[in-house]
Amino acid sequence: MESMAKLRDQYHFTDDDAANLHDLLPVAEEYLNSLAGHFMNYLYENPETERIVLKNSDKDRLEAFHRHWFRTLFSGVYDQEYLRSLKRIGQAHVRVGLPVHYVNASMSHVRHAIQHMIHDTFEDRDQRRLFRESVDKILDMNLAVMTSSYRDAEMSKVFVSRSLESGLIRLSERFTYGLNLVLVLSLAGLSIGVVGLFVSDILQIFSGKPEKAIFSALGSMLILWMMIELLENEIKNLKGGSFNILVFVGVVVVAMVREILISTLRHDDLKTQAFLTLTLLALGVVYFLISKAQKCSFKE
Numbered sequence: 001m002e003s004m005a006k007l008r009d010q011y012h013f014t015d016d017d018a019a020n021l022h023d024l025l026p027v028a029e030e031y032l033n034s035l036a037g038h039f040m041n042y043l044y045e046n047p048e049t050e051r052i053v054l055k056n057s058d059k060d061r062l063e064a065f066h067r068h069w070f071r072t073l074f075s076g077v078y079d080q081e082y083l084r085s086l087k088r089i090g091q092a093h094v095r096v097g098l099p100v101h102y103v104n105a106s107m108s109h110v111r112h113a114i115q116h117m118i119h120d121t122f123e124d125r126d127q128r129r130l131f132r133e134s135v136d137k138i139l140d141m142n143l144a145v146m147t148s149s150y151r152d153a154e155m156s157k158v159f160v161s162r163s164l165e166s167g168l169i170r171l172s173e174r175f176t177y178g179l180n181l182v183l184v185l186s187l188a189g190l191s192i193g194v195v196g197l198f199v200s201d202i203l204q205i206f207s208g209k210p211e212k213a214i215f216s217a218l219g220s221m222l223i224l225w226m227m228i229e230l231l232e233n234e235i236k237n238l239k240g241g242s243f244n245i246l247v248f249v250g251v252v253v254v255a256m257v258r259e260i261l262i263s264t265l266r267h268d269d270l271k272t273q274a275f276l277t278l279t280l281l282a283l284g285v286v287y288f289l290i291s292k293a294q295k296c297s298f299k300e
Contacts, residue, residue, distance in 0.1 A: 004083040020134035022076030090149030191227040219258040226251045256280045
């Protein structure tokens with residue numbers, strides 16, 4: 001909360017203004033019933049403000065409160081405690097759901113009523129002008145403090161929303177990072193298994209069936225290459241790199257090559273081998289197009 005001294009300085013509210021307001025106190029006391037009653041009638045003229053008043057307070061209690069507020073306007077004492085009281089009024093307005101434009105309209109209504117009071121009481125034009133200027137300053141200060149509660153309430157909602165949103169984003173990022181880490185560890189484990197399979201195929205070359213073992217070893221080598229490519233791509237992703245779809249298309253191409261090798265060893269019919277070959281050709285075209293598109297984007 002800012003200090004009352006700073007607020008007074010911002011509105012050029014001087015000790016002379018405080019003295020002017022205090023001089024108006026006896027006049028305000030005479031007009032107190034009229035001011036408070038007139039203001040209550042103003043509140044009850046509007047269906048929305050009437051509904052808010054009836055829901056959160058009774059008429060006598062609210063009128064007594066407004067009497068007290070009118071008196072403090074002309075008390076001549078505008079210290080830190082006065083500032084805190086204005087803050088509590090603003091917070092009460094926010095709490096009961098009074099729209100801020102009604103606060104502005106009500107303050108304008110009060111301003112006009114006090115100006116009429118001054119005009120009807122004092123004949124000297126210069127004196128009326130000084131009183132009006134002091135009244136305008138104190139009412140503007142009241143309005144600024146009260147409406148600041150609405151700004152504080154909105155900012156608190158924004159900060160809560162931002163905090164919640166930031167927390168969810170951080171949680172999602174950590175969860176995604178954890179999943180990528182699990183994927184990298186899984187790929188590393190599978191790669192070790194593929195290495196074992198490749199070594200086993202190499203050893204089978206010396207078992208008496210070298211042709212089959214060589215094709216099997218080639219297939220295992222292709223799988224190992226796929227695992228290496230996937231592992232490298234995931235590591236780059238963990239380091240903040242971009243997703244490279246070309247790697248995954250290449251993995252599918254390699255898998256299809258391995259399937260053709262296995263199909264050859266099984267002596268599948270020509271239709272199956274033709275289908276696999278055409279599929280490999282289509283994947284090759286897709287791989288070429290993606291590769292070309294990525295090169296063009298890099299140049300741009």
